[in-house]
Amino acid sequence: MPELPEVETVVRELRPRILDIPLISAELLRPDLLKASPVGAESFADFFRGRRFISLERRGKFLIFTLDDGRRLLAHLGMTGAFAVACEGDSQPAHLCSVYHFTGGLRLDHVDARRLGRLALYPPGADIPVLRLLGAEPLDPGFGPDTLLALVRSRGGAARRVRAIHPLLLDQSLIAGVGNIYASEALFRAGIRPQRRASRVGPASLRRLAPAIQEVLREAIRASGTTFDDYRRVDGRPGEFALQLNVYGREGQPCRVCGTPVKRIVLGGRSAFYCPRCQK
Ligand SMILES: [Zn+2]
Incomplete structure (x- = not known):
């Protein structure tokens, strides 16, 4: 997608x-x-x-x-x-x-x-x-660790406590534009497991997550996006970011950092990928 x-x-x-x-x-x-x-x-x-x-x-x-x-x-x-x-x-x-x-x-x-x-x-x-109805633009100059902290904390007590961080990042009313691929990649960079409850992700981790989201999105734009199956650039060429993915679509393959096989988990009906050693 x-x-x-x-x-x-x-x-x-x-x-x-x-x-x-x-x-x-x-x-x-x-x-x-x-x-x-x-x-x-x-x-x-x-x-x-x-x-x-x-x-x-x-x-x-x-x-x-x-x-x-x-x-x-x-x-x-x-x-x-x-x-x-x-x-x-x-x-x-x-x-x-x-x-x-x-x-x-x-x-x-x-x-x-x-x-x-x-x-x-x-x-x-x-x-x-x-x-x-759309939430914050993650590449806006005003988007930073404090924005993310406030957004995650503002999602309401009960709902937030039971919700994992990965589906939360996919919520377009919270952050606009992040989907499966970049949620998995940003969580890998921030060292956070996708299934961690949002309420259990501490402020220090959330502060790492904001720049991780921005970095991965900027790098993907520089590579003209990620082509898995259907996505093509307007001249028909594929995007090149698939070559730089750390975890997304790499189930069973060695983590590029520690060599541990990458795992896949289904959260809210969507696949999330993570390294069980690098991500806590
Ligand atoms: Zn690893």
Whole structure:
């Protein structure tokens, strides 16, 4: 599943290719991808015709495309979503969900094999409710050990005591953009076992965790994200961060620090990976 570094990579790579280029038309091939959208599928083509994108931003795992008249397209890649830059005349990719035709022969393909992603269209000035539910941006300058300490402590007594730290990091209303891969990797760097109850993680460990989250996200962005199966950069190349993973997807393989076999555990229905020796 694309997480913060993968979505950030897509945003950074799309900006120089699609911004300020007039759109000729757009098509929605899979209307079921339009979810909780104030503007309906019947208006999809009109929404984009003759306009151009003037900005593209990321918030959590969402992409926010803004048109020159202030309308916005919200996109979430779900498990298998991707945007790919193509040329008119290139063959149509499998699982095409929406497509954007620009002047100059540029085409933007949006594919999603499992269609667990989402698109939504907003008129100028319209609120995007789902963005208000998102928690802190871990790469914001203001995010630090104190932020993380306050966020974890603020999750309420009973709920916090029974909750393991790994699922807590996946909670998008707490920290936006962290998913399975980077939660496991950040906990490894901070020396914290994923199944440790959040309430039992001491302040010193939490203070190590904040920079660990930021480090792993920044390094992953530098490597253009992690490709396990579906994620691709906008030109079709894979991200390179899989080569640098310490624990994620490495069950049974030796820990890169101490050689102990990496373990996998399922928490809240999601796999977490850890070194039983390096992480306490
Ligand atoms: Zn180890």
